[in-house]
Amino acid sequence: AQSVTQPDIHITVSEGASLELRCNYSYGATPYLFWYVQSPGQGLQLLLKYFSGDTLVQGIKGFEAEFKRSQSSFNLRKPSVHWSDAAEYFCAVAQGTGGFKTIFGAGTRLFVKA
Amino acid sequence: DTGVSQDPRHKITKRGQNVTFRCDPISEHNRLYWYRQTLGQGPEFLTYFQNEAQLEKSRLLSDRFSAERPKGSFSTLEIQRTEQGDSAMYLCASSLWDGVRFLAWSSYNEQFFGPGTRLTVL
Numbered sequence: 647a648q649s650v651t652q653p654d655i656h657i658t659v660s661e662g663a664s665l666e667l668r669c670n671y672s673y674g675a676t677p678y679l680f681w682y683v684q685s686p687g688q689g690l691q692l693l694l695k696y697f698s699g700d701t702l703v704q705g706i707k708g709f710e711a712e713f714k715r716s717q718s719s720f721n722l723r724k725p726s727v728h729w730s731d732a733a734e735y736f737c738a739v740a741q742g743t744g745g746f747k748t749i750f751g752a753g754t755r756l757f758v759k760a
Numbered sequence: 761d762t763g764v765s766q767d768p769r770h771k772i773t774k775r776g777q778n779v780t781f782r783c784d785p786i787s788e789h790n791r792l793y794w795y796r797q798t799l800g801q802g803p804e805f806l807t808y809f810q811n812e813a814q815l816e817k818s819r820l821l822s823d824r825f826s827a828e829r830p831k832g833s834f835s836t837l838e839i840q841r842t843e844q845g846d847s848a849m850y851l852c853a854s855s856l857w858d859g860v861r862f863l864a865w866s867s868y869n870e871q872f873f874g875p876g877t878r879l880t881v882l
Contacts (some may be wrong), residue, residue, distance in 0.1 A: 750802030
């Protein structure tokens with residue numbers, strides 16, 4: 647069965663510092679991977695997705711993620727964090743026709759300090 | 761287009777009562793999904809519809825739960841005889857699936873999520 651692990655429950659970074667959120671997946675075939683962000687009172691928003699091709703994918707809000715098959719990882723990065731990036735981040739993997747079933751990790755809460 | 765909307769945003773009920781939630785997807789989207797999110801966890805898939813057909817149900821969806829999408833537009837999720845363990849955020853999402861090249865993942869369409877309905881069972 648597919649699963650997604652986000653090892654860090656929460657992370658605190660200083661504003662302007664770089665960020666890396668870790669994600670490991672378990673899936674037998676080529677995974678279809680996503681990062682979502684959830685702010686308080688807001689719905690989940692897709693940051694970026696990986697299907698195939700270039701293993702470094704660019705997303706919205708200056709985020710990027712790198713797919714590493716050998717490590718079963720899909721880590722999210724941002725070179726300089728802004729206070730508005732404070733939120734909950736979810737890594738996810740999709741299965742089923744057209745990816746109808748999305749399996750989410752438990753999330754990593756990002757705190758940004760001034 | 762105003763995105764996916766859910767009603768109500770909050771619901772407090774007593775154990776044993778029935779509750780019903782509504783989801784209005786983005787108008788041209790033919791797929792609609794329900795997820796449940798408990799505190800400190802990621803969303804968990806419950807079920808999804810393609811047009812009015814309910815094509816997949818998770819084992820999390822006990823017989824107290826029923827979902828409908830009668831005309832292929834809005835959907836309702838009903839929980840009968842609520843239990844305290846049903847307390848969670850219920851998320852709805854929609855997407856446009858063209859179904860033409862279902863093996864071609866480039867045709868995957870993003871799921872757009874609503875703000876959720878937070879259920880508290882006392």
